[in-house]
Amino acid sequence: MxxxxxxxxxxxxxxxxxxxxxxxxxxxxxxxxxxxxxxxxxxxxxxxxxxxxxxxxxxxxxxxxxxxxxxxxxxxxxxxxxxxxxxxxxxxxxxxxxxxxxxxxxxxxxxxxxxxxxxxxxxxxxxxxxxxxxxxxxxxxxxxxxxxxxxxxxxxxxxxxxxxxxxxxxxxxxxxxxxxxxxxxxxxxxxxxxxxxxxxxxxxxxxxxxxxxxxxxxxxxxxxxxxxxxxxxxxxxxxxYQQFDPADTEDDTFTALDGTDSTVPFMHQHLRTNYAAVDGAEAIELPYVGQDVSMVFLLPDEGEFAAFEQTLDADRLFGIFAELSDAAGDLAVPKxxxxxxxxxxxxxxxxxxxxxxxxxxxxxxxxxxxxxxxxxxxxxxxxxxxxxxxxxxxxxxxxxxxESAPPEWGELRLDRPFLFCIRDRPTDALLFLGRVIDAGGAQETQ
The missing domain is CATH 3.30.497.10 (Antithrombin, subunit I, domain 2)
Known part of the structure; x- marks a missing residue:
């Protein structure tokens, strides 16, 4: 693979x-x-x-x-x-x-x-x-x-x-x-x-x-x-669309959100592509071959990541897309x-x-x-x-x-007169029909 x-x-x-x-x-x-x-x-x-x-x-x-x-x-x-x-x-x-x-x-x-x-x-x-x-x-x-x-x-x-x-x-x-x-x-x-x-x-x-x-x-x-x-x-x-040269990849420091540092490989390239400096962040677009599909990186100002992330909505994101325009510079991206x-x-x-x-x-x-x-x-x-x-x-x-659980009726007590029947379900034919109006008198005696 x-x-x-x-x-x-x-x-x-x-x-x-x-x-x-x-x-x-x-x-x-x-x-x-x-x-x-x-x-x-x-x-x-x-x-x-x-x-x-x-x-x-x-x-x-x-x-x-x-x-x-x-x-x-x-x-x-x-x-x-x-x-x-x-x-x-x-x-x-x-x-x-x-x-x-x-x-x-x-x-x-x-x-x-x-x-x-x-x-x-x-x-x-x-x-x-x-x-x-x-x-x-x-x-x-x-x-x-x-x-x-x-x-x-x-x-x-x-x-x-x-x-x-x-x-x-x-x-x-x-x-x-x-x-x-x-x-x-x-x-x-x-x-x-x-x-x-x-x-x-x-x-x-x-x-x-x-x-x-x-x-x-x-x-x-x-x-x-x-x-x-x-x-x-x-x-x-x-x-x-513009690939990085592996020979230019080198280790550098990445500072995590909690302030801790780690050493990771960074890819480097001087390139011309779409870039924008907007309120609270910088954005850069890296197109793929064909240029119709791309990856956009958003880098909030230092110390402002959480605030920028939590307030980013679709209107603001699409506004950043609209601000992207042709520019050139050096880019370092961690693998x-x-x-x-x-x-x-x-x-x-x-x-x-x-x-x-x-x-x-x-x-x-x-x-x-x-x-x-x-x-x-x-x-x-x-x-x-x-x-x-x-x-x-x-x-x-x-x-x-x-599967949805069947509805519950709480408790049903047949403690007063009732009717009953025995039916053939496919045809609804009544095979037996009866009633109980005195359960005390309907107790089988041996």
């Missing part, structure tokens, strides 16, 4: 070198290469949204703004729990929960929509289709050496449903998710072999993420009352790789959607009759590594849903 990663990054690195040589204007400013190309099969998209020409740009922009707002709300909540390094995929979390949202009704739906910033309402599903089509179109670029369309980066997105064998899911709901998310239903023996099905789902996730996420669902996360698991997996690998595993039940409930996690949640759109299941927990795992060649990232999300 590591060899495959290096091979891909080496190929795209050679492409980046050629692009830099052939796509610089007289002033040396990189120009955006043609990223049109055709859809590639590695991105899972909807058949109805596979053509980039059908994309609704306004809908896509609103989806992106809402997802960014939710992402920063969730990041702030998780960061406030005294976590260390943190990495999540807002796309993966939102996509998995959007599939769940499609079956929500009433107040359950309202809480999810408000918390997840689904301002598009029912059109959020078409919005995700727009986004997948847009990403697919940008997965290829034109090699300036040959004018041929080649891979710019690797991006794999997959969705799947895992439903209990005997559970009566609504066909309309399953068809809807198949159309909009390409999420086919796989029947699972949760009642008979919950841990075996957990391992089966983990194997699917591992395959979808090139082995980077190998145990999304921990032991005990699937139980006999589990009826549905909705999963999303995303894998990304790309080379920097790093880490993984974040988190259960999101408490965070999502605190952010405004507690009802979906209660047994009285209304996911009636998922089933033929009744209120449907409820969310037991949302599991998320994300991995990231950055080095001189580029970036490898993977994430997966699983929404585990349990």
């Amino acid at each position: 590591q060899t495959n990663r290096r091979d891909l990054l080496a190929r795209s690195g050679a492409l980046a070198t050629a692009a830099l040589a052939g796509c610089l204007d007289d002033g040396g400013t990189p120009t955006t290469s043609d990223a049109g190309g055709s859809d590639t099969p590695t991105v899972t998209g909807t058949e109805t949204q596979s053509d980039p020409s059908t994309i609704d740009e306004e809908r896509l922009a609103e989806l992106a703004a809402g997802n960014a707002a939710f992402a920063l709300d969730l990041h702030a909540h998780l960061a406030g729990q005294e976590r260390g390094n943190l990495f999540i995929s807002p796309y993966s979390i939102s996509a998995a929960l959007a599939m769940t949202y499609a079956g929500a009704r009433g107040e359950t739906r309202e809480q999810m929509g408000a918390t997840l910033k689904y301002t598009l309402g029912g059109e959020v599903h078409s919005g995700f289709g727009d986004l997948r089509a847009a990403l697919a179109a940008r997965e290829t670029t034109v090699d300036p050496r040959s004018d041929e369309t080649v891979d710019a980066f690797q991006l794999d997105i997959a969705n799947a449903l895992w439903g209990r064998e005997d559970y009566a899911f609504a066909e309309g709901y399953l068809d809807f998710l198949d159309t909009h998310y390409d999420a086919g239903l796989r029947r699972a023996d949760f009642a008979g072999d919950p841990d075996g099905e957990r391992e089966r789902i983990n194997e699917w996730v591992a395959e979808a993420t090139e082995g980077r996420i190998d145990e999304l669902l921990p032991g005990g996360s699937i139980a006999t009352q589990t009826v549905l698991v909705l999963t999303n997996a995303i894998y990304f690998m790309a080379s920097w 790093f790789a880490f993984e974040t595993e988190v259960q999101l039940r408490d965070a999502l409930a605190a952010l405004g959607m507690p009802l979906p996690f209660r047994s009285d949640a209304d996911f009636g759109g998922m089933v033929e009759n009744g209120d449907g299941p409820f969310i037991d927990d949302v599991y998320h795992d994300a991995f990231l590594t950055i080095d001189e060649d580029g970036t490898e990232a993977a994430a997966a999300t699983a929404v585990v849903m349990d």
Whole structure:
């Protein structure tokens, strides 16, 4: 797997070198290469949204703004729990929960929509289709050496449903998710072999993420009352448009948030790229091959990290993006790789959607009759590594849903006259019918 990663990054690195040589204007400013190309099969998209020409740009922009707002709300909540390094995929979390949202009704739906910033309402599903089509179109670029369309980066997105064998899911709901998310239903023996099905789902996730996420669902996360698991997996690998020379990498000091120092390898490069000095921070953008996808680093002023992080919202972030402009300078970036595993039940409930996690949640759109299941927990795992060649990232999300407990009537005491019958349930034929008006007189005597 590591060899495959290096091979891909080496190929795209050679492409980046050629692009830099052939796509610089007289002033040396990189120009955006043609990223049109055709859809590639590695991105899972909807058949109805596979053509980039059908994309609704306004809908896509609103989806992106809402997802960014939710992402920063969730990041702030998780960061406030005294976590260390943190990495999540807002796309993966939102996509998995959007599939769940499609079956929500009433107040359950309202809480999810408000918390997840689904301002598009029912059109959020078409919005995700727009986004997948847009990403697919940008997965290829034109090699300036040959004018041929080649891979710019690797991006794999997959969705799947895992439903209990005997559970009566609504066909309309399953068809809807198949159309909009390409999420086919796989029947699972949760009642008979919950841990075996957990391992089966983990194997699917591992395959979808090139082995980077190998145990999304921990032991005990699937139980006999589990009826549905909705999963999303995303894998990304790309080379920097302007790669770092490993010969320039050298150890230096990194000062942690608590003031402690550690020695880590820093990559160095003098480059021309987009940069901004804004109120409270500096920002720099490092594009990947093809230049349509990039990583943006935000460096808050010294001593101001916590204040900047907790006040960063979508409007401010997009404002920083707008301030980025062409500049040149020296850059030093630490190499790093880490993984974040988190259960999101408490965070999502605190952010405004507690009802979906209660047994009285209304996911009636998922089933033929009744209120449907409820969310037991949302599991998320994300991995990231950055080095001189580029970036490898993977994430997966699983929404585990349990069967709602039947309503309780308290205590029923047959301590006064009552009727009773014996019936054939399939036909409702009454085989016996009777009443008891005096239980004392109905005691068998030997």
